[in-house]
Amino acid sequence: MSPHLISEFRQRFASSGMTPDLVRDFQDEVMEFYEAKGRHEMEWRLRFDPYRIVVSEVMLQQTQVPRVAVMYPKFIEKFPDFAALAAAPQTELLSAWQGMGYNSRALRLQKLARQVTDEYGGVLPEDPELLEKLPGIGPATSCSIAAFAFNRPVVFIETNIRRVFIHYFFADDFVVDDRDILPLVEACLLPDRSREWYWALMDLGTALKTSVPNPNRRSRQYVKQSAFEGSDRQVRGAVLRALLACDGKNIEEIACSVGESGERVEKILGEMCDEGFFVREESGCYRVQR
Structure with missing residues (x-):
């Protein structure tokens, strides 16, 4: 959109x-942008299969689109449906997830697949309230799944949607709360085209990242991500790779593999055992949970 139109x-x-006139004009402009510059080629937008939508939404929670675009088709090929993912050995699942980061998402995704298989006969529920009760699915993700998989007219905010509304309607506000944005999101929703509407908003929000200073810095909900280098997240990933490559290592061997102190590695191993990644054997060695 041109600066004049935004003004x-x-x-x-x-x-x-x-x-009503402003709503209609805004809808028209957003959809015109989407038709001209939307990311229509993304593989998870080509089929409205609920399983595929769930996988893509979990992957996109904390990973950039280019990385997901590479990993998603490989993951779907290996685990094509809820039943296949539910039955997968954890070592295979975590190996397939490598490169995505935030590996706990993979464990929660498998728990979700098992719950859908056991409780819903492999059929994902459409109701956002039921979706939110599934492992790893919060309020925004439950609504995005409902919109993209079932075209439900739900109302939610995520980072790109927030960026659009702050940029276009809150230019003079230094602090913007999601409670002020939600009524606008609801007013502007295209109820019969919920799927396309939210894709359009997200694509416009992504485009804004490269053209204006980040409006989300003015959001009350804005949280700056901590540095990855040297973080526990980085060490956790290195520990997981070490044990996927060779099971049955003790703390000293793992610490040597990842180049960290035994004390730090022991703490992280304890946390990851509690989370279901690893099992500590009587010998004191660790292995990936089966």
Whole structure:
């Protein structure tokens, strides 16, 4: 959208609020952007299979689109449905997840697949309230799954949607709360095209990342991600790779493999055992949970 048009939206919103005419004009502009510049080629948008939507949404929670675009088709090929993922050995699952980061998502995704298989006969429920009760699915993700898999007219905010609404309607506010944004998201929803509408907003929000200073820094919900280098996240990933490559190592061997102190590695191993990644054997060696 041109700066002139953005300014017009802001002035109209400031003077009269979210009027029907402003809603309609905003919808038209967002959808025109989507038709011209939307990311239509992303593989998880080509089929509305609920399982594939769930996998993509969990992957996209904390991983950038280019990385997911590489990993997603390989993961789907290996685990094509809820039943296959539910039955997969954990070593295979974690090996397939390597390169995605935040490996606990993989464990929660498998728990979700088992719950859907056991409780729902392999059929994902459509109700966001039921989706939110599944492992690893929070309020925003439950709604995004409902929208993308079932075209449900749900209302939610995620980082790109937040960026769009702050940029277009809260230019003069230094702090913007999601409670102020949600009524606008609800007012602007295209109820019969929920799937396309949210894809369009997300694509526009992504485009804004490269063209304007990040509006999300003015969000009350904004949290800056901590540095990865030297973090426990980095060490956790290294420990997991070491044990996937060779099971049955003790603390000293693992610490040597990852180049960290035994004390730090022991702490991380304890946490990851509690989370279900590893098992500590009587010998004092660790292996990946089967």
